[in-house]
Amino acid sequence: MNLFRMAVIALVMILMTGCRSIAEEHAEGKEAVPDNAPVSDVESVPYAAFALEVNYGRGKHNSFTAVYDKQEREEASIKDHLNGADREGEEALNEMKMVLSELSIAKSDSKQDVISNVLEAFNLDERYDLFHLRVKWPDGTSRIYHGK
Numbered sequence: 001m002n003l004f005r006m007a008v009i010a011l012v013m014i015l016m017t018g019c020r021s022i023a024e025e026h027a028e029g030k031e032a033v034p035d036n037a038p039v040s041d042v043e044s045v046p047y048a049a050f051a052l053e054v055n056y057g058r059g060k061h062n063s064f065t066a067v068y069d070k071q072e073r074e075e076a077s078i079k080d081h082l083n084g085a086d087r088e089g090e091e092a093l094n095e096m097k098m099v100l101s102e103l104s105i106a107k108s109d110s111k112q113d114v115i116s117n118v119l120e121a122f123n124l125d126e127r128y129d130l131f132h133l134r135v136k137w138p139d140g141t142s143r144i145y146h147g148k
Contacts, residue, residue, distance in 0.1 A: 045070065045100045049136035052118060054128050056082065064124060068096040107141055115147045 050068040065079040076096040078087040087095060103121040105114050118133060119126055131147035 045097055046104075046137070047100060047135055048138045048140075049134070049142075050096070050100060051134045052122070053130070053132045054119070054122075054124055055130040056125065056128055062129075064122070066096060066099075066122065068093075068100060105135055107137065107143060111145050111147070114143075114145050118145075 052066045054064045056062045068076045076092040133145040136142045
């Protein structure tokens with residue numbers, strides 16, 4: 001899991017410093033994003049809210065929670081008690097936007113497909129004791145996914 005975290009940090013650094021020049025973006029007809037734009041300004045998240053909790057046994061130290069909400073303003077937090085890493089504010093928002101912008105959950109997806117895709121996106125073990133996910137899309141549709 002630490003390898004995933006290092007990859008995320010590396011990707012954040014690449015995105016924050018910019019991988020392409022403004023000239024390339026203009027040549028492709030895209031609006032240029034400033035080199036110093038934070039990831040939270042660049043990534044697009046297809047969800048209005050996303051709240052994940054995964055437990056691996058009893059006790060708070062065996063849990064992973066990740067929350068993203070853009071109801072009034074964008075906010076995120078990650079409580080990774082498995083690795084002793086908690087993130088809030090811009091750091092959590094950047095990481096959540098990176099993961100969620102790549103995660104595709106359709107309203108019609110099966111529960112097992114959603115659970116598998118979410119665990120893979122967050123690099124979590126599939127041998128969980130409890131999985132709880134609440135997703136809300138911008139159109140107001142919500143789904144809750146439980147797994148044991």
